Amino acid sequence: MPENWMLxxxxxxxxxxxxxxxxxxxxxxxxxxxxxxLKFDKKTSTFYAISINLFSSVIGWFIFFVSEPMLPIQMRAELIN
Structure with a gap:
């Protein structure tokens, strides 16, 4: 794998x-x-539930992958374990 990839x-x-x-x-x-x-219909409530959960998951993983390289070695080792 090339070294310049941000993985x-x-x-x-x-x-x-x-x-x-x-x-x-x-x-x-x-x-x-x-x-x-909230008395939404089923289709709208399902759409909102999917949107809220996927948005929060994407933001959470983005924050994780951005902040993980900045952590001290001790915390990174603990995170991996």
């Missing part, structure tokens, strides 16, 4: 899978609550 050396597959499973569970719960509490 992490260790890709957090476990964390990404956990986030994916968490989003799969959170979307129907939030869609139900949006439908029940």
């Amino acid at each position: 992490p050396r260790i890709f957090p597959i476990g964390g990404i899978l956990f986030d994916f499973l968490f989003v799969l569970i959170a979307i129907p719960i939030e869609a139900y609550l949006l439908h029940y509490r």
Whole structure:
């Protein structure tokens, strides 16, 4: 792999899978609550639930990948473990 690519050396597959499973569970719960509490129709509440969860996941992973190289060695080792 070329050295100039901005990819992490260790890709957090476990964390990404956990986030994916968490989003799969959170979307129907939030869609139900949006439908029940805010009286949106089911299609709109599902769209909003998907949008909110995907937006927050993308922002969270972006912050993680940007801040991870700036951490001290001790914290990076603990994060990898």
